[in-house]
Amino acid sequence: MGAPAVVIFDVNETLSDLTPLAARFEEAGVPSELLGTWFAATLRDGIALAASGSYADFRDVGRANLLQLLPTAEAAEHVLDGFAVLPVHPDVPHGLRVLREARIRIATLTNGTTQIARALLERAGLEELVEQHLDVSGVRRWKPAPDPYLYACGELGVEPAQAALLAVHPWDVHGARRAGLHGAWLDRRGLPYPEVFEPPDWSGRDLPSLARAVAAG
Secondary structure: OOOOOEEEEOOEOOOEOOOOHHHHHHHOOOOOOHHHHHHHHHHHHHHHHHHOOOOOOHHHHHHHHHOOOOOOHHHHHHHHHHHHHOOEOOOHHHHHHHHHHOOOEEEEEEOOOHHHHHHHHHHOOOHHHOOEEEEHHHOOOOOOOHHHHHHHHHHHOOOHHHEEEEEOOHHHHHHHHHOOOEEEEEOOOOOOOOOOOOOOOEEEOOHHHHHHHHHHO
């Protein structure tokens, strides 16, 4: 199969650690466990919009779901503002450098915004490793619809078969595979990959080991 020319990273949960947002739920007076419920609902609704041929920005979808869980609009904005200060997962710096040392190009593709993705990597001192940041606003459809993946390949000047999408979400890997890209699944939680989805070309429990597998082809 060979190594891809470019690895396109998902951002939320794949590169960024959402755990600190839990404290913001507690500051609003609700259980921190609602973080997972809210994020899953936000993904559900964004994907539902894409499936029905519609679109809304991540922040707007996220806000709509927060208003069902939190007591005030101000509390909802407080949670959303937390994205601007999130850290990367501890394994991200090493993993990105493995790919760079293998001379594999790196980009990001997010259902969020390029600004959030760029700032995340700047705070971690990793921005110089990433060639380009892309988001779904360019095609106004959320992943895993095919349009965002094909848009990213076009912006990066590669054919889909020359690119790999790397994500913690099996549905994202599936979407990329269906669009003709390779898929790399970052299995941080040690869960079975859903059999209903197109399987990944590579999988790993941490980013450095997954990056080494991708680089080996």
